[in-house]
Amino acid sequence: MMDGGARVxxxxxxxxxxxGFAAAxxxxxxxxxxxxxxxxxxxxxxxxxxxxxxxxxxxxxRPGMSASEAATRVPxxxxxxxxxxxxxxxxxxxxxMAWATSPRVELVEPGCLVLDLAGLxxxxxxxxKIGERLLAAGETIGLPVQVGIGSTRTVARLAARLxxxxxxxxxxxxxVFLAPRPLALLAPPPDLAAALTRWGxxxxxxxxxxxxxxxxxxxxxxxxxxxxxxxxxxxGPFVPHLLPExxxxxxTLDWEVPSLPALxxxxxxxxARLAARLxxxxxxALGLRLTLQLADGGTHAHRLGIAAPLRDGRTLxxxxxxxxxxxxxxxxVVAVALEAEPAPLAAxxxxxxxxPRSSPRELGEILGRLAALVGPDQVGAPRLRDTHHPDARAxxxxxxxxxxxxxGAPPLWLTGATLVRRRLVPARPARVECQxxxxxxxxxxxxxxxxxxxxxxxxxxxxxxxxxxxxxxEWDIALPDGLACRLVRDLTTxxxxxxxxxx
Amino acid sequence: MEPVPxxxxxxxxxxxxSRRPQPDADVPALATWRVRPDxxxxxxxxxxxxxAPLDGLLDGGFSPGQLAELAGPQTSGRTRVLxxxxxxxxxxxxxxxxxxxxxxxxxxxxxxxGITLDRLLWVRCGRRLxxxxxxxxxxxxxxxxxxxxxxxxxxPPWTLGRTPSGVFVRxxxxxxxxxxGVLIAAPRRVAGSLAAxxxxxxxxxxxWGQGGPGLLAGLEIEARLVxxxxxxxxxxxxxxxxxxxxxxxxSETAHAGARAAPGAPG
Numbered sequence: 001m002m003d004g005g006a007r008v009x010x011x012x013x014x015x016x017x018x019x020g021f022a023a024a025x026x027x028x029x030x031x032x033x034x035x036x037x038x039x040x041x042x043x044x045x046x047x048x049x050x051x052x053x054x055x056x057x058x059x060x061x062r063p064g065m066s067a068s069e070a071a072t073r074v075p076x077x078x079x080x081x082x083x084x085x086x087x088x089x090x091x092x093x094x095x096x097m098a099w100a101t102s103p104r105v106e107l108v109e110p111g112c113l114v115l116d117l118a119g120l121x122x123x124x125x126x127x128x129k130i131g132e133r134l135l136a137a138g139e140t141i142g143l144p145v146q147v148g149i150g151s152t153r154t155v156a157r158l159a160a161r162l163x164x165x166x167x168x169x170x171x172x173x174x175x176v177f178l179a180p181r182p183l184a185l186l187a188p189p190p191d192l193a194a195a196l197t198r199w200g201x202x203x204x205x206x207x208x209x210x211x212x213x214x215x216x217x218x219x220x221x222x223x224x225x226x227x228x229x230x231x232x233x234x235x236g237p238f239v240p241h242l243l244p245e246x247x248x249x250x251x252t253l254d255w256e257v258p259s260l261p262a263l264x265x266x267x268x269x270x271x272a273r274l275a276a277r278l279x280x281x282x283x284x285a286l287g288l289r290l291t292l293q294l295a296d297g298g299t300h301a302h303r304l305g306i307a308a309p310l311r312d313g314r315t316l317x318x319x320x321x322x323x324x325x326x327x328x329x330x331x332x333v334v335a336v337a338l339e340a341e342p343a344p345l346a347a348x349x350x351x352x353x354x355x356p357r358s359s360p361r362e363l364g365e366i367l368g369r370l371a372a373l374v375g376p377d378q379v380g381a382p383r384l385r386d387t388h389h390p391d392a393r394a395x396x397x398x399x400x401x402x403x404x405x406x407x408g409a410p411p412l413w414l415t416g417a418t419l420v421r422r423r424l425v426p427a428r429p430a431r432v433e434c435q436x437x438x439x440x441x442x443x444x445x446x447x448x449x450x451x452x453x454x455x456x457x458x459x460x461x462x463x464x465x466x467x468x469x470x471x472x473x474e475w476d477i478a479l480p481d482g483l484a485c486r487l488v489r490d491l492t493t494x495x496x497x498x499x500x501x502x503x
Numbered sequence: 504m505e506p507v508p509x510x511x512x513x514x515x516x517x518x519x520x521s522r523r524p525q526p527d528a529d530v531p532a533l534a535t536w537r538v539r540p541d542x543x544x545x546x547x548x549x550x551x552x553x554x555a556p557l558d559g560l561l562d563g564g565f566s567p568g569q570l571a572e573l574a575g576p577q578t579s580g581r582t583r584v585l586x587x588x589x590x591x592x593x594x595x596x597x598x599x600x601x602x603x604x605x606x607x608x609x610x611x612x613x614x615x616x617g618i619t620l621d622r623l624l625w626v627r628c629g630r631r632l633x634x635x636x637x638x639x640x641x642x643x644x645x646x647x648x649x650x651x652x653x654x655x656x657x658x659p660p661w662t663l664g665r666t667p668s669g670v671f672v673r674x675x676x677x678x679x680x681x682x683x684g685v686l687i688a689a690p691r692r693v694a695g696s697l698a699a700x701x702x703x704x705x706x707x708x709x710x711w712g713q714g715g716p717g718l719l720a721g722l723e724i725e726a727r728l729v730x731x732x733x734x735x736x737x738x739x740x741x742x743x744x745x746x747x748x749x750x751x752x753x754s755e756t757a758h759a760g761a762r763a764a765p766g767a768p769g
Binding site: 358362363366367369370373374378379380381382383384393395398400420421422423424425478482483484485500501503 | 577578579580581582583586597598605606607608609610611612613614615616620621622623624625626627628629634637638641642645646647656657706709722
C-alpha cells in the first residue's frame, strides 16, 4: 500500500542575478561610482567592454563594444579595467547573501546564483517575501540584484533577467510566461540563432512545440538543448556550492599609498563590506588578516587577533588602526586585501536580577583594545589546567563557559578561613642555607634573613614521560619581618627560588 | 502622613558623624557599631568584601562609582581582601575585572576562594604600570564590570611614585559616572585624596600550625580605615585567616603530576 507516503512539494527555485556583474563589482568597490554609467574593460592595448551597469546600458553602451566606441556613445562613461579580486569578493558576498536565505545554493556563473526554496516558505514567508529579502540583502552587500522565482532553475534564471526587482512565475504558468520571450534570452550560438531566424522562430513559444526528433535531425543536439531550455527544463542536476567562501574583501588602488594612516579610508570601506557579510552570516570576526601588496613587489601580511567575535565595522577599524600604529612599511601600498575569520557571536543571556553587562559589540571592542594593549594571550578569563605544574596558569575566552556551582559548604570567601597565594613572576632566584636538609637562611632579591619558621617539604613531579618533565620541592617559610612565602627547589637542577607569597 | 523627603530619609540611615558612637580603642569597631555587613544605605548597592568586620567598617562594603584603596605590605592579607571582594562580585552573576600589574594572580587560589573564574576578566600587564592604568581606564569606561580591581602587587615605591596624578583624576572622573567600583591594592596608598575610601592593612601576628598540613596556620591583621567620605577615619577591626588547606591536601584525582605527602622522601 503506497497511500500513506508523504506528499513531496514540487520544487521551487529562486535565481539572483546581477546585471553587468564585472561592472557592478567595480561599483561595489568604489561606491562613488554608484548611479554613474560604468563599463568594465578587458585587454591590454585594444580594450573591449565586457560589462556595463544599468545606467551605461540605458545610454547605449553594450558589452562587446570597443572602449572608444563606448566612450563615444556615452561621454560621461567611467571605464575601468575589470578587477578579478573585486569580482571574487562580490561572488563571495553573493554567496553569503544566498546562504543567509537557503542552505542549498548553486553558483551558475559569476553574478548568478540559484537557491533551492524547498521548505523555506514556512520559515520566511511566501515567495514574494523571500524575493524581497534577497533584494534587501543585495542592497546590503552593494550589488544590484534582480530576483526570479520559478519551478525550474531555467525559468527562475529567465525570470531574474526580465524583472527589474522580483518576478515570480507561479507553478503551472511556465509555458504562458515563456512563450512571448525572445529567443535571444537563451543566448543561442550565432549559427543556430541565424538558422532559427530564417525559419521565422524568434520566441521561446515558437521553438518549444517543434518536434524534437526533427529538430535534432535538422539542427543538431545544440538545437535540442535550446528547445529544452525554451520549454523551461533544466539541463543538469542541481549542484550545491558546498565549500565555505573566505570572508575576504580586496581593492586594487589606482595610486600608491605611501603611509598607513592614508590607508584608513580604504580599510574603512573594506571593513564596512566585511561587516555586512558577517551580518549575513550571523557571525563576528575573531581575527582579521590584512595583506598589503607593495610597490616593490613585496607583500606584507598581518594578523589581528580579536578576543571576542566582533562585527561592527567602526570598532574593527579602531582595533586595526591601533594594531597598525607602529607598523612601518618599506614601500608604498598598491593593493589591500582584508579577510575576516568568522566565528559565532558570543551569546549572552541577560538576567533580570543580575547587573547589566556590556553588549557583545562593546565587550568585543574592549577585549580587542585590551589585547592590543597587553597582547592577545594576556587578557581573558583565568583557566585552571588539569595539572600540578607550578606554571599552569592560562587565560581563556571571556566570558568563559559557566562552571557548575558546587553545592554544600558556604564559599570560602564568606567564611574567612582562607589565606591566598600571590605569585612572583618570574620567581626570584634564592640562595638558601640548609641544616639537616631544612632551610635556615634565605637570600633573594628584596628578601634576606634567617628562616624563623618553616614547614615542608612537599614534593611534586610530573610529565616524566615527556621532555617537559619537572620535579620540585616546596617549603613554607617565614622571615623575621613577618613575610610568609613559598620556597621551591627545582629537583632537576637543585636551584632554589621564591615563587609565591602568602597574602 | 506626610511623605518623607529623600534627603531626610537617607539622613536617618546616615546620622552625622558627631552623633555616632566613637570606637573604643580596646573594643573591635564592629561590636560598637553593630552594622550588618550586608546592610548599607537603603537602595545603594554595595560591593562586599565577604569579611563581616571589614564590611561593617565600610558601611556594608565598597561603593560603586567610587575609587577605593587597599594598602598593605606583603603578607598583610591585601590579596585575600581583594580576591574576596572579586569573589563576592562574581558570585552574584556580575562581571569583575582584575588588572594584574605584576601577573601575581594564582588561579587555583582564586578558584578555591570562590571566585567564579568565567566571570573574571584577567588582564596581565607584565609589570608595566602605565599599561595597567590604561587598561583600568578602558575597563571603567566600558561600564560592563561591577568591579575593576587594580592589583599593583609588589611594585617598588619609586615605581608607584612615578604615576602622574592625572591618571587618578581621569580614573576618578570615569568611575563616578559609571556603575562600577574601582579597588586599587598596592603596598602603599597611591591615589591620595581622589580615593573615596582607603583601608590600611597591617599584619599583626603570624600563627604557626602544629603538625597540620602546613606550618603556616593563619594570619591576624588589623584593617584600619584611613580615609572615608562618610565617617571619621581611624577606626579599625581585627581580621583572622587560616591558610588555605586544600592546597596541601592533595585531593585532586586527575592530574598530570604526582604529589607526595609532607615530609615524604623525594
